[in-house]
Amino acid sequence: MLSSRELTPERVSEILTLATELENEDPLERATRLAKRRIALLFYESSTRTRTSFELAAKGLGADTTLVSSLSSSIEKGETLKDTGLTLKALGAEAIILRHPSSGAPWLLERETRLPILNAGDGMHEHPSQALLDLRTVLNHLRPGETHVTAETLAGVTVAITGDILHSRVARSNMILLPRLGARVVFCGPKELLPDLAAQAGPGISVERNFERALGEAQVVIMLRIQAERLAGLQLDLEEYKTGYQLTEARLAAFAPRALVMHPGPIIRGLELTGEVADGPQSAILEQVHHGVAIRMALVYRALTAVGVGA
Amino acid sequence: MSTILIKGGHLIDPASSVDGLRDVVLKDGRVAEIAEPGKSSLGKGKAGPETTIIDAKGLTVAPGLVDIHVHLREPGQGHKETIATGTAAAAAGGFTSVAAMPNTTPANDTPEITRWMQAPERGASVRVFPIGAATRAIKGEVLTDYAALKSAGAVAVTDDGHPILKDSIMREVLINATRQGLSVIQHAEDTRLTGGCSMNAGPTAFRLGLRGMPPEAEYGLVERDIRLVTELSMNGKGDKNGQRPHLHVAHTSTARAVAAVRQARRNGLRVTCEVAPHHFLLTEEHVGAYDTNAKMNPPLRSAADRDAMIQGILDGVVDAIATDHAPHAAFEKEVEFERAPNGITGLESALGLSLRWLHHEWKLPLGRVLSLLSAQPAALLGLRGRGMLAVGSFADVVIFDPGAEWVFRAKDSRSKSKNTPFDGWTMQGRVRWTISEGRVVFQAETVG
Numbered sequence: 001m002l003s004s005r006e007l008t009p010e011r012v013s014e015i016l017t018l019a020t021e022l023e024n025e026d027p028l029e030r031a032t033r034l035a036k037r038r039i040a041l042l043f044y045e046s047s048t049r050t051r052t053s054f055e056l057a058a059k060g061l062g063a064d065t066t067l068v069s070s071l072s073s074s075i076e077k078g079e080t081l082k083d084t085g086l087t088l089k090a091l092g093a094e095a096i097i098l099r100h101p102s103s104g105a106p107w108l109l110e111r112e113t114r115l116p117i118l119n120a121g122d123g124m125h126e127h128p129s130q131a132l133l134d135l136r137t138v139l140n141h142l143r144p145g146e147t148h149v150t151a152e153t154l155a156g157v158t159v160a161i162t163g164d165i166l167h168s169r170v171a172r173s174n175m176i177l178l179p180r181l182g183a184r185v186v187f188c189g190p191k192e193l194l195p196d197l198a199a200q201a202g203p204g205i206s207v208e209r210n211f212e213r214a215l216g217e218a219q220v221v222i223m224l225r226i227q228a229e230r231l232a233g234l235q236l237d238l239e240e241y242k243t244g245y246q247l248t249e250a251r252l253a254a255f256a257p258r259a260l261v262m263h264p265g266p267i268i269r270g271l272e273l274t275g276e277v278a279d280g281p282q283s284a285i286l287e288q289v290h291h292g293v294a295i296r297m298a299l300v301y302r303a304l305t306a307v308g309v310g311a
Numbered sequence: 312m313s314t315i316l317i318k319g320g321h322l323i324d325p326a327s328s329v330d331g332l333r334d335v336v337l338k339d340g341r342v343a344e345i346a347e348p349g350k351s352s353l354g355k356g357k358a359g360p361e362t363t364i365i366d367a368k369g370l371t372v373a374p375g376l377v378d379i380h381v382h383l384r385e386p387g388q389g390h391k392e393t394i395a396t397g398t399a400a401a402a403a404g405g406f407t408s409v410a411a412m413p414n415t416t417p418a419n420d421t422p423e424i425t426r427w428m429q430a431p432e433r434g435a436s437v438r439v440f441p442i443g444a445a446t447r448a449i450k451g452e453v454l455t456d457y458a459a460l461k462s463a464g465a466v467a468v469t470d471d472g473h474p475i476l477k478d479s480i481m482r483e484v485l486i487n488a489t490r491q492g493l494s495v496i497q498h499a500e501d502t503r504l505t506g507g508c509s510m511n512a513g514p515t516a517f518r519l520g521l522r523g524m525p526p527e528a529e530y531g532l533v534e535r536d537i538r539l540v541t542e543l544s545m546n547g548k549g550d551k552n553g554q555r556p557h558l559h560v561a562h563t564s565t566a567r568a569v570a571a572v573r574q575a576r577r578n579g580l581r582v583t584c585e586v587a588p589h590h591f592l593l594t595e596e597h598v599g600a601y602d603t604n605a606k607m608n609p610p611l612r613s614a615a616d617r618d619a620m621i622q623g624i625l626d627g628v629v630d631a632i633a634t635d636h637a638p639h640a641a642f643e644k645e646v647e648f649e650r651a652p653n654g655i656t657g658l659e660s661a662l663g664l665s666l667r668w669l670h671h672e673w674k675l676p677l678g679r680v681l682s683l684l685s686a687q688p689a690a691l692l693g694l695r696g697r698g699m700l701a702v703g704s705f706a707d708v709v710i711f712d713p714g715a716e717w718v719f720r721a722k723d724s725r726s727k728s729k730n731t732p733f734d735g736w737t738m739q740g741r742v743r744w745t746i747s748e749g750r751v752v753f754q755a756e757t758v759g
Contacts, residue, residue, distance in 0.1 A: 082645050102647035103520035104601030112645065123649070125520030172520060200514045232507050232522070 001299060002106045002119045004128045004176040009150050012181070015132060016139070016147040018301065019294040027060065030297075035062035037304055040093035042084065042109075043120070044070040044100045049265050049289050050120050050129070054097050057296035063304075066093075081105060085113040095303045098122070116303040124167050124230060129299055130264050131173035133291040135181070137284050138220055140291075141260050154183035160214040162188040162245055163224030163272050165198060167231070170264040171224060172201075179204025188214040189245060192234055193226070211245050215255035222262045223247050223272045238271065247273040252282060260284050313363055314338045315749065316353045320367025320710060324374060325682035326690075326699035335372060337706035340749040345702060363751070367710050370743060371677070374685040375407025375437070375707030376662060377698045380496075380561055380585060380633035382654070383409070383439065386424065387416025392638040392727045395434035397658070400636070400726035402436040402753035404659040405742040407707035408689065408697045409437060409636075412471045413444040420444035420455045422463030429464050436752040437745075438707070440466045440694060442496065445484045449473045454483060457491040466692045467559070469496035472608065472653075474532060476501065482539050485556045489543070494557040494692060497536055499568065500609065504528040509649045511610040515595045521648065524610055530567035533560055537575045537582060544580055559691060560584040562635050564609035566619030573628045583691050584623075585633040588657060588664045589732065591620040597732060603644040603651035604732045607637065624683065625675060631688035634661045638728030656731045660719050662711070663738025671739055677713065706749040715741035 001007075007015075022030060039058045043051055051067070058065045068088065070076065075084060081100070088096055095116040098106050103123035110117045121127040139146050142157060159178055165171045165187050175185050185205045187198050199207045208214040215221060226236065247261065261273075261282045269275040278285060315337040322333035322345070334351045336344035344351050353362060378401065384392040394411075401409050411428060413419035419428065425441045433439070443465035447453045451470055460468065468488050474497060475481045481497075488495045505524040510516050512523025540558045563569055563584045575582035589607065594614045597605045605611060623629040637654025644651050665684060669675040689698025696704040721734040745753035 080642075080646060100647070102649045104648045107600045108645070108647060123520050166517075169520060172518070195517065197514050197517055201518055 001128055001303070002110065002117060003126050004131050004173040007128065007132070007177055007180065009153075009181060012132070012135070012177070013148045015295065015298045015302070016136060016149065018298040019136065020147055022061070022297040022301065023294040030060055031062035033061045033301060034058070034304055037063045037094055038092045039063045039065050039095050039097065039300065039304070040088040041065060041067045041097045042088065042099070043067065044075065045121070047099055047120070049292060050099065053289070053292035054118070054120060054296045054300070057293050058300050060293070060297055061301055063300070081109055082112040085109045085115070089113050089115055095300070116306065118299055118303055121169050123169065124172070125169050126173045127169040127264070128173045129292070129296055130170050131177040132299075133288055133295040134174060134222065134262060134264070135177060136291040136295055137262060137288045138260065140287070141284065142219065149181050151180065152182045154178065154181040157183045157219050158186055158217045159183050159220040159222060160186045160188055160218035161222045161224065162211060162214060162247070163193065164226045165189050165194040165224065167193070167227040168224050174222065175201055175205050186214050186217060190241065192236060212251065212255050215251060215259070218256055218259050220260045220262060221247065221256055222264070224264070225266060225268055225272055242271065246271065247277050249274065249276045249280065252277060262288055265289065313361060313749070314353070315363045315365060315706070315746065316351065316358055317365045317367050317372055317708065317710065318354070319348060320370050320372035322372045322700065323678050323681055324700040325678045326374070326686040327701050330678055333372070335700065335708070337708070337746065337749050340706050342700055342702050342704050342706055345700065365710065365744060369712070370710050371713045372700070372708060372710050373681050374698050374700045375709050375745065375747060376405045376684045377408040377688040377694065378406050378634050378636065378658065378661070379410040379631060379688045379692055380587070381409045381411055381636040381658065382414065382638065383411045384638060385415060385433065386427065390640050394428060394439060395436070396725060396727040397636070397638070398436040398439060400656070400658040400724060402745045402747065403725045403742065405662045405709035405711060405745055406658055407437045407709070407745060407747045408440060408694060410440045410442050410466060410692060413442055413469065414449060414471050414473070418444045418449045420447050420449070422456070422459040425460055425463035425465050437747040438697070440464070440692070442467045442469055444468065445470045445475060445488070445495065446480065451475045451477060451480055454487055457487050457493055461491050461493055465493070466694065467494040467496050469498065469561070471496070471498045471561070474498050474500050474502060476503065478535070478539065481536065482543070485539055485543055485558070489554050489556040492554070492693075494559050496559045496561050497532070498561045499529050499532040499536065500524070501528040501532045509606060510598055511595045511612045513595060513613055515598065519598065519601070526565040526567065526612065526616065529565045529609055530571060533568040533571045536560070537571055537580065540575070540580050540582060541578070555581050557581040557583070562587045562590065562609055562633065563620070563623070563629070564590045564612050564616060566616050569619050569623040569628060576628065583630040584628070585631040585688070586620045586624060586629050587633060587635045588661050589655060591617065591624060592664060592668060593617070593732065601648040602732065603646070603648055604655055604730050606648060606651050606653055607635070607655050608653035621673060624669060625673060629683070630691055632661060632665055632683045633688065634658055638726050639730050640728055644730050654730070656724065656726050656728055658726065659724055660731060660733045660736070660738065662742065663717070663719060663740055664733065664736070666713065667737065667739035706746060708744070708746040709742060710744040712741045712743055715739070717741050
């Protein structure tokens with residue numbers, strides 16, 4: 001799976017149902033599902049949550065996994081993505097889980113290897129498994145027990161995504177998936193991190209510069225980290241940013257006292273949100289991490305059992 | 312040299328406004344005669360055995376095409392293209408004159424390199440007109456020797472992909488080029504606004520997570536250059552010797568850049584521009600799933616910009632169609648979109664695309680299309696005797712079947728590289744013969 005664009009409500013339902021089934025399955029039984037199948041994790045960027053949960057997911061299904069990261073591999077010596085992919089394929093990999101700093105890299109890898117590729121984050125573009133685990137978290141709170149979703153499941157729900165939208169692949173995957181299930185996405189942030197044209201990015205998306213107004217509309221608040229590694233020379237006044245967009249206990253209490261607070265991580269305490277909010281009762285941040293394993297088990301399983309190329 | 316009689320064809324020569332059945336006699340590399348059908352000195356069986364007779368019945372006979380913007384990659388980048396392969400592709404596309412950009416390795420910034428590019432050892436099929444670097448090593452700092460470049464055969468100066476940003480340097484370039492009677496070609500891109508960018512700025516770039524080049528990076532520099540030309544043109548009267556600078560804007564891609572050129576011309580300035588087929592046919596949407604064959608600089612723009620290119624061609628503000636033929640090896644393009652080099656090939660698809668779209672679809676008269684591909688670009692760079700078929704001009708001819716539809720296949724290209732977004736596109740107007748200075752340099756295999 002390369003993009004949230006592939007996710008119709010039917011597909012999402014299948015994935016959510018499978019995730020729950022696998023999560024509830026006896027671990028020994030589950031480990032026979034992909035016993036000794038080979039899956040490569042190819043990571044050109046650092047990662048804690050995504051890498052670990054994909055690895056645990058694959059291993060939970062019994063697969064052999066191998067991790068290739070840009071440091072400590074021939075990538076350092078100048079090997080191209082195409083050649084690294086073909087090498088992994090020759091080693092018996094049946095699917096590749098790719099994280100890469102260049103937008104679109106999974107498409108290149110799929111074209112060149114003809115293997116199922118799971119996009120674990122490509123540049124500023126997409127992070128579809130994150131969108132799915134975010135969805136599972138949201139459903140758990142707003143529509144408990146629901147695994148069958150339709151275009152109306154999240155009707156009436158507003159999700160405020162705040163912070164560094166411009167550089168965020170999480171924002172882009174969520175802005176596609178959430179409106180497909182009926183939710184409204186409100187992007188919030190300063191112009192430098194959220195261009196006006198984001199409002200034209202698809203149906204159900206709008207831009208609100210005022211954070212408190214955005215909070216007031218939202219049942220779900222997703223906070224994003226400022227991606228220092230992608231700012232490309234952009235100078236930001238962090239104090240000004242915090243004044244405008246930091247999620248504090250006071251703001252939360254005043255404008256969104258019942259909203260669910262989420263964050264794809266890594267969180268920077270004291271910047272986009274305070275430590276008290278991260279650890280507070282409205283926070284579902286660790287719950288998101290937890291859902292990652294079940295979702296990724298479902299994605300890995302589908303990738304290796306789907307008919308034809310690509311999951 | 313042999314004699315060629317092209318008989319029975321429909322001659323279209325925009326430069327002399329001929330549009331009708333004519334026989335054409337080529338002798339010693341020049342056009343010797345243009346006559347009513349059967350009325351030439353070689354007509355009615357008077358041709359001797361040394362005369363090659365080309366039966367052009369039902370075909371269009373036109374001046375060999377002129378592409379003023381190609382990258383032949385030599386010296387130094389022979390894995391992408393050589394002068395031999397690039398000009399073979401030109402011949403297959405109906406081109407008999409190509410102006411080669413100086414961003415080679417090393418850059419063409421000396422008369423030695425300029426001469427080397429034109430030497431017979433390069434094995435060129437068609438005439439190569441080198442364009443000299445405007446500054447040493449195209450670094451935008453120290454001017455090259457324009458007099459020496461010109462006497463070695465350079466027809467213009469440019470720093471092409473490394474636009475000259477400093478006003479003071481650009482002013483100096485314009486002054487010195489004007490003194491030598493050379494045109495200044497600018498690849499208009501304010502690179503201070505395009506760092507790390509790999510496509511056009513806008514909703515598509517946002518959606519794809521790619522950094523975008525804002526249109527103002529192009530038109531901003533065009534407007535700056537026109538300001539400089541205005542200052543140096545002394546209100547259209549030229550400098551004290553009556554010489555006026557000629558600014559040519561390469562591969563125009565934004566509506567505002569075309570508008571700026573239009574206004575400059577109304578103000579009596581010598582400002583010209585070219586448009587590449589991909590900019591009048593494709594939009595940023597063609598990047599699709601990160602197709603590196605849709606990556607070039609300037610990038611594919613919005614539909615509104617694309618429409619402005621078509622409008623500019625139809626209403627005459629655009630002076631030439633130029634391909635920006637930019638070959639890259641397959642391995643160089645099989646990489647992440649952001650890392651892929653800019654550029655696509657264009658020599659073998661330009662005529663077919665122009666005839667299909669500009670002529671058949673948008674109803675630009677055939678003569679106008681051919682003029683944009685021959686007479687106008689030749690005049691623009693002062694290529695005497697090129698882009699026209701009058702007695703005495705060079706025997707550069709393209710003979711094509713104007714009605715033939717065919718499918719362009721990148722794998723069949725004569726270019727060393729196959730990086731084109733037009734693979735599999737239907738073209739109109741199949742080239743049957745290309746003649747360069749009296750030599751047949753291309754002949755279609757399926758002639759029958």
